[in-house]
Amino acid sequence: MFDTILISIEMLLRFDTLAMMCVGLVLGIFIGALPGFTTTMAMAVLLPISFFLSPVVGIPFLIGVYKGGIYGGSIPAILVGIPGTGASVATTFDGLPLTKNGQSRKALDMALAASAIGDFFGSLATLFLIGPIALIAMRFGPPELAAVMLLSMLVIAFSGTSMVIKSLMMLLFGMFFAMIGQDPIGALSRFTFDFFPLQSGIDLLPMLIGLFAIPEVLLSIEKNTRAFVEETVRPQGSRLTVAELRASGRTIGRSTVIGAVIGMIPGVGQVVAALMAYAAAKSASKEPEKFGTGILDGVAAPEAANNAVNGPTMVPLLTLGIPGDNITAILLGAFVVQGLRPGPQLFEQQAPLIYAILISMLACCVLLYLLGYLLVPLFSRVVMIRKAYLVPLTVVFAFVGTYVYRSNVLDLYFLIFFGLLGYAARKLSFDVTPLVMAFILTPVLEYSLGQTMLLSQGDLLRYVTVERPVALGIIVVTPVLVWLMWYRTRKLRNPDLNAGSAQ
Amino acid sequence: MQADADRPSRRGLRINFNTVLAAFCVFFSIFLFVIIPSQVERPLVLFGQASEGLDPAFFPELVALGFLAVGLWYFGSSFKLNDINGFRGLTARNYLNIGVTTLAFVIYAIILKPIGFVASSALVVAALSVFYGARHWPSIILVSAGIPIAIYFAFRRLLSVSLPEFPDF
Numbered sequence: 001m002f003d004t005i006l007i008s009i010e011m012l013l014r015f016d017t018l019a020m021m022c023v024g025l026v027l028g029i030f031i032g033a034l035p036g037f038t039t040t041m042a043m044a045v046l047l048p049i050s051f052f053l054s055p056v057v058g059i060p061f062l063i064g065v066y067k068g069g070i071y072g073g074s075i076p077a078i079l080v081g082i083p084g085t086g087a088s089v090a091t092t093f094d095g096l097p098l099t100k101n102g103q104s105r106k107a108l109d110m111a112l113a114a115s116a117i118g119d120f121f122g123s124l125a126t127l128f129l130i131g132p133i134a135l136i137a138m139r140f141g142p143p144e145l146a147a148v149m150l151l152s153m154l155v156i157a158f159s160g161t162s163m164v165i166k167s168l169m170m171l172l173f174g175m176f177f178a179m180i181g182q183d184p185i186g187a188l189s190r191f192t193f194d195f196f197p198l199q200s201g202i203d204l205l206p207m208l209i210g211l212f213a214i215p216e217v218l219l220s221i222e223k224n225t226r227a228f229v230e231e232t233v234r235p236q237g238s239r240l241t242v243a244e245l246r247a248s249g250r251t252i253g254r255s256t257v258i259g260a261v262i263g264m265i266p267g268v269g270q271v272v273a274a275l276m277a278y279a280a281a282k283s284a285s286k287e288p289e290k291f292g293t294g295i296l297d298g299v300a301a302p303e304a305a306n307n308a309v310n311g312p313t314m315v316p317l318l319t320l321g322i323p324g325d326n327i328t329a330i331l332l333g334a335f336v337v338q339g340l341r342p343g344p345q346l347f348e349q350q351a352p353l354i355y356a357i358l359i360s361m362l363a364c365c366v367l368l369y370l371l372g373y374l375l376v377p378l379f380s381r382v383v384m385i386r387k388a389y390l391v392p393l394t395v396v397f398a399f400v401g402t403y404v405y406r407s408n409v410l411d412l413y414f415l416i417f418f419g420l421l422g423y424a425a426r427k428l429s430f431d432v433t434p435l436v437m438a439f440i441l442t443p444v445l446e447y448s449l450g451q452t453m454l455l456s457q458g459d460l461l462r463y464v465t466v467e468r469p470v471a472l473g474i475i476v477v478t479p480v481l482v483w484l485m486w487y488r489t490r491k492l493r494n495p496d497l498n499a500g501s502a503q
Numbered sequence: 504m505q506a507d508a509d510r511p512s513r514r515g516l517r518i519n520f521n522t523v524l525a526a527f528c529v530f531f532s533i534f535l536f537v538i539i540p541s542q543v544e545r546p547l548v549l550f551g552q553a554s555e556g557l558d559p560a561f562f563p564e565l566v567a568l569g570f571l572a573v574g575l576w577y578f579g580s581s582f583k584l585n586d587i588n589g590f591r592g593l594t595a596r597n598y599l600n601i602g603v604t605t606l607a608f609v610i611y612a613i614i615l616k617p618i619g620f621v622a623s624s625a626l627v628v629a630a631l632s633v634f635y636g637a638r639h640w641p642s643i644i645l646v647s648a649g650i651p652i653a654i655y656f657a658f659r660r661l662l663s664v665s666l667p668e669f670p671d672f
Contacts, residue, residue: 049662052658052662052663163586165573165576165577165580166577168573169524169528169573172569172573175566176535176566179563179566183559185556185559186546186556188544188559189544190542190544190563191538191542191543192542193542217604218604218605221601221604221635222593222597222600222601386637388632388635388636389632389637389646391631392628392631392632392635392646392647393628393646395604395607395611396624396628396654397654399608399611399612399615399624400658403615403666403667404658404666409616412611412615415608415612416608416609416612420605423601426589427588427589427590428590429589442562446557449557450556450557453556453557
């Protein structure tokens with residue numbers, strides 16, 4: 001393993017990799033700092049740039065966008081009380097009071113330090129955990145893979161942000177869209193309606209950009225305000241001292257552990273991690289009454305937790321090819337376009353590349369701190385950028401990104417279709433994550449199931465029960481795991497349930 | 504206290520957007536069952552023996568069945584749901600903004616290839632900027648022309664990707 005890590009470090013030591021990581025971080029912080037624009041949107045819009053770079057440059061660039069975006073959301077949360085991304089909701093609790101007390105610079109510095117530290121240790125844990133998990137995954141054949149895909153799809157549907165029934169409906173739509181074109185086994189056409197361009201199916205890229213970027217554009221232009229924030233914003237007060245950072249060390253450590261554990265659970269994500277870490281910090285504090293009035297621990301806890309989620313979300317993606325959330329689904333898109341299919345085989349064939357990507361996550365954390373420290377005053381002005389210019393430019397980025405991949409105008413119509421679908425889904429409280437996951441996983445599930453059928457020589461029941469005990473085990477535990485995930489997610493999202501069960 | 508918490512859901516026993524979507528789900532499943540025989544190509548049967556592999560219609564049928572089951576479940580529970588229809592709070596002005604922006608998307612998709620990336624992007628950015636309230640003409644011209652040109656050269660020079668040139672009839 002250590003030999004592989006050394007080769008990976010060698011792969012990463014390139015000027016263009018480091019430069020693109022910096023570009024990704026700056027763009028991520030920039031978009032993350034815009035209220036209403038999410039990290040997912042930043043990733044979707046900037047995804048096509050990675051297609052034209054080598055994997056060791058393009059993927060770290062996107063990781064930079066990811067980490068920068070999650071941190072960037074804290075800037076407006078602290079300065080104007082509007083979370084730049086959902087992950088920063090908990091940061092507003094103490095961030096804005098600190099700004100009102102004239103300590104916004106201290107709060108921004110604490111958010112940056114906590115984000116970088118939380119992210120670094122979350123990514124470091126990923127680096128050491130991923131190897132053993134991949135070793136188990138490498139023993140998986142088609143029946144086990146099919147069982148894991150089925151389990152993942154159900155877990156994502158049952159732990160989504162919307163109601164289970166709505167998530168299941170989106171899951172089915174994702175499966176349907178995935179079937180348009182040719183079947184993955186015999187290349188026989190399905191649902192093409194004799195329209196030749198549909199033979200190649202719907203591409204993942206217009207779906208990703210359409211579902212994640214266009215709805216943000218439409219939601220932000222519903223109201224015709226010219227800027228995101230119509231006031232002058234500037235960081236105030238002195239910078240964070242080492243003693244203040246040290247005083248929050250315990251909070252940062254606890255929040256990092258919470259974030260890293262949450263990151264490994266598909267479909268839970270940064271928002272829950274940040275809220276849980278904030279609640280944990282408050283209950284562990286000797287002065288819980290000060291939370292919400294403007295204390296640095298109140299900024300450190302959610303920021304360390306939401307960034308610590310970033311690394312561990314890569315575990316199911318890289319070991320099994322299963323994206324746990326929207327952002328890792330976009331990263332999966334980047335891998336696929338580069339000709340790499342995340343999963344056990346990739347780990348076997350391209351271990352140095354995987355470790356290079358994981359190490360780039362650590363490097364990104366260091367760069368995030370350096371760039372953030374230098375550029376915080378500049379990024380804090382981002383919230384004042386005029387929406388009237390920014391929104392049309394986002395549209396251009398979304399369109400050009402979709403077009404360049406296949407130079408196919410039909411993709412632009414798919415982009416518009418999925419954009420409107422994503423917008424309607426947001427308005428009617430549907431989570432699009434199960435749709436995307438089903439779209440990505442259905443062909444793999446169908447292919448694995450097809451291979452399993454051939455291997456079973458017509459007797460599937462006997463083959464699975466007698467010859468594939470691991471696949472059988474996964475199938476048996478699926479309903480239990482799905483129920484546990486559903487119950488756990490409900491409990492995490494609805495603290496009243498905890499109170500209710502305690503009484 | 505518990506009775507109070509239950510009351511809104513009991514009061515909400517009425518047809519709502521969820522009921523309509525559930526009905527759509529059921530109709531979509533019926534539609535799928537109807538079109539599967541004509542829209543899913545059958546595999547060749549060699550020497551009169553069907554393949555032991557997965558039938559290409561298996562997943563489509565599974566999905567159609569799934570839509571039917573989920574649709575019926577959704578329909579049954581939709582009368583009790585009281586989640587908010589996000590479209591209801593929109594004003595005529597909001598709808599106009601969405602409509603104009605969607606129209607701009609369609610026009611952009613149509614003109615991108617014929618008039619080229621730079622010209623079509625400049626037109627769309629300028630038109631949308633003005634519609635969203637920008638009135639400072641030097642900034643509008645700078646943003647709408649400058650940034651598409653910068654993107655064009657960035658893709659062409661740095662990423663070696665060609666975008667539709669002007670004019671491309």
